[in-house]
Amino acid sequence: MTEIFYVVSISALLLSFYKSKEKTKKALSKAWKAFENIMPQFLSIIIIIGVMLTVLSPAQISNLLGNESGWGGVILAALIGSVTLIPGFVAFPLAAALLKGGAGYMQIAAFISTLMMVGIITIPLEIKYFGKKAAILRNLFAFIFSLMVAFGMGVFM
Secondary structure, X not given: OHHHHHXXXXXXXXXXXXXXXXXXXXXXXXXXXXXXXXXXXXHHHHHHHHHHHHXXXXXXXXXXXXXXXXHHHHHHHHHHHHHOOOOHHHHHHHHHHHHXXXXXXXXXXXXXXXHHHOOOOOHHHHHHHHOHHXXXXXXXXXXHHHHHHHHHHHHXX
């Protein structure tokens, strides 16, 4: 399946290059600059993940975030996700690594959903643009919804 995406992407790039060399070069330049901006965050997260998986044994991950940790693990994962600022393309591989390391589905669902929806770090910016009440309510409802998602994952997985 991955090979199909590569073939389609390269074909589209070649077609774009054929249609307009100038626009294609400009688009590739913009893409490279975006990649350069993302790379420091991406590398730091990969290093953190590597250190975490090296320092914490699967048993420790399972104790903190495994099925046996119950709702305490769900709340811990939700709190960590709420205060962490990680892009989605890093969060999902991290979740896969944690699952392989012994984390539970409910806990990972809480982590990922709060990571994507709750923004404790970005709340000052939200307050500035949307007002204090709207920012707090949005984050509170997102946190509650994340716990509901975790519960749903626990029921269905």
